[in-house]
Amino acid sequence: QVQLVESGGELVQAGGSLRLSCAASGRIFSTYTMGWFRQAPGKEREFVAAITWSGRSTRYAEFVKGQITISKDNTKNTVYLQMNSLKPEDTAVYYCGGGYLVNSYETRPSEFRDWGQGTQVTVSA
Numbered sequence: 337q338v339q340l341v342e343s344g345g346e347l348v349q350a351g352g353s354l355r356l357s358c359a360a361s362g363r364i365f366s367t368y369t370m371g372w373f374r375q376a377p378g379k380e381r382e383f384v385a386a387i388t389w390s391g392r393s394t395r396y397a398e399f400v401k402g403q404i405t406i407s408k409d410n411t412k413n414t415v416y417l418q419m420n421s422l423k424p425e426d427t428a429v430y431y432c433g434g435g436y437l438v439n440s441y442e443t444r445p446s447e448f449r450d451w452g453q454g455t456q457v458t459v460s461a
Contacts, residue, residue: 338362338450340370340432345455348422352459356417358432358452364389364413369437372406372417373445374428374457381431383443387415395441422459429454 344356360370371386384404385396391408405418415432433448442448 338364338368338434340434340450340452342430342432342452342455345430345457347458347460349460350423352422353418353420354422354457356419356430356432356455356457358415358417360413360415360434364434365436366390367436368434369440369442369448370408370415370432370434371443371448372415373431373433373448374426375431375454376425376428379428381445383445384430385417386443393440397443419457422457424459424461427457427459429456 339361341359348354366389368389369386372384373381374384375381383397385406387394387406387408394406403421408415431454432452434450435448
């Protein structure tokens with residue numbers, strides 16, 4: 337059983353920055369992938385970024401365009417999502433997901449078996 341706990345979401349003004357954290361615990365093997373997703377009101381959960389358990393490989397959704405960076409502190413088993421130049425359309429609940437992916441380029445939320453409770457990010461205009 338893997339537990340994922342997100343933190344760091346808050347209200348921020350447009351143009352500001354936030355760093356979200358996701359702490360992972362439990363029995364995790366080296367092939368585990370962790371990702372960030374977001375879900376705005378009335379919309380489906382969408383992929384933002386993912387990182388392998390080693391931290392050596394990352395990938396991003398096309399809309400990220402250099403605005404977001406995913407990273408991992410292997411000593412703390414914690415994944416971070418650094419978001420810069422935030423816009424009101426970035427407002428959403430951000431979720432941390434994890435799983436052993438069949439396809440390393442997987443972006444579908446259904447393929448990530450473990451989820452955190454989510455953290456709210458609100459960007460004011």
